Amino acid sequence: MATKSSTPAPVTAIDGKAPAAAAAATPTVVEAPQSVILGPVMRKKELIDQVVKRSGIKKKDAKPVVESLLSVLGEALADNRELVLPPFGKVKVRREKQMPNGRVMVVKVRQSAPPQPGPSDKVPDAAE
Structure with missing residues (x-):
């Protein structure tokens, strides 16, 4: 009697073939998110x-x-009061953390979009 291998090769669901040897994974360093400052302080x-x-x-x-x-x-x-101060905007405290040297707050600031100039907002030229 001929015997088969004691353990069958694993089969993938996609192609029905045994998977290739996995490449050695290299760890990647992920930096902490940085605050976004678009302009000068x-x-x-x-x-x-x-x-x-x-x-x-x-x-x-x-x-x-x-x-x-x-x-x-x-x-x-x-x-922890919500501030509603037009035209500055609406400010709400989302999270806070007590630190040894003070308190860190994560706030949400919502500002209204500036009005877009429309046809009625145009200033007529003196030459017209």
């Missing part, structure tokens, strides 16, 4: 300068107002 000094430029008030008057505003916003976020 805006600091408090630049914010105050922009407020002075847009509003036309003096810097000595704008600085305490901007600092108070930032303080109020920080306290509201610390209390």
